Amino acid sequence: MLLIHCPWCGPRDEIEFKYGGEAHITRPTEPDALSDTEWADYLFMRTNAKGLHRERWVHSAGCRRWFNVARDTVTNEIFASYKMGEKPPVEGGS
């Protein structure tokens, strides 16, 4: 079981959280200007990192706020939790 550090509530068990997919994927500001390939990329393509992965989590059984986590997808090591809108504190990975 992961011990996830919620930026507002502190370290809590994984069961209180829900995973919300890869972080830092911005919705295109002008969807009409996108080709089908670009729109499909936005919808379906994710990095599938083998190693450092930045992802969204929500503290669904706690404060119900969204935040980001930098986690290793091979070892499950969590490097950092940070608030939405903050710059990722961990460099590297994909």
Added chain:
Amino acid sequence: MPLTLLKYGLRCSYPSRPFLPDEREAKSTYDVVVIGGGGHGLAIAYYLAQDHGIRDVAVIERGYLGGGNTARNTAIIRANYLTPEGVAFYRESMELWRDLSNVLDINLMYSERGHLTLAHTDAAIRTMRWRAEVNKHLGVESEFVGLDDLATLCPELNLSRSVRFPILAALYHPTGATARHDAVAWGYARAAANRGVHILQETEVTGIVREGGRVIAVETNRGRIGCGRAVQAVAGTSVQVGAMAGLRLPIQPYPLQACVSVPVKPVLDPIVVSGSLHVYIWQSQRGELVMGGATDPYPLHGTRATLDFKESLTMHILELFPFLAEARLMRQWAGVTDMTADFAPIMGLTPLANYFVDAGWGTWGFKATPVAGKRMAECIATGRQPDILKPFHLERFRDFRLLGEKGAASVGH
């Protein structure tokens, strides 16, 4: 095959001959290189040699034969899917399964037990009625059954109303089956090797060499192997291998855990699945109860097992079969599944002229082993996407022609 055992019994020396021919030295180049020596890759190699006369083939495998998700799946075979494209595809697989023991001359222990998918909600009932109609229309035996029929089909099942999620009805698929998954890989491997295919184990692909929109060689830990064509069938690492060829695949890695109980006397004939309770269970010929549940809730490239999974699984199993309370678990494992956005696989041509992909097999790959092998071999031999594979083309994502199969998934997601 029926006389094989008798002949073997009358021999003076045991074993009479090695199962697989000795591994040969890798050649410097092959017509077709198959990346991945699991069921799918070996089946592709077999059908290339058998159906299309293409024998200059190498299967390269990082570990040992069938040691990946071929060994880790829970060996359920069925065709009661939701989309017409999916049902037609898996129906062809069922037809191949029925004769496969004879074709490969190996006992696959293929056994049609019947397959029950339980409904606990009105929404599930709606999907099951829908599936039954699609299935029947396409010639797959599939019936929506009520509680009376269910009590006859599986008397062991707890149909009480005083549980947290009472069973309301079920989808019954009489031809649902199981087979011995290791033997499938071994059978295809031997049949392919007997037809001249080279099988190179402990050979890991480290790079794919391209030139002008074509693949010309694969780099391995045993050196460079030239190829006229190449195909990848590497469940769990499809994205990483595809990236070596410059491909981007819409796949995420989610571990799926499973476990078996200690062997017990025969207590359960059909395969029982509950998507709502995240449970499936059947009893193997060895007496072990094979159980699986939901994929893990977040991506991971690892095969660790967790206590939460077993707590949730056993809680729901006991709701369905309270008499299993004393059964002990014997073994547990996990496999990394390639989940696509629409819960359907990705097969066939790629933007590279001579590179083919067999990926995105999520939690539904084992049952498709024969048909995926046969049709991928056809695709590679002819250079065209066979009609039955057209809906599974990689470009369906770009074209927004997804194949929503989530409603037919046995595994909770």
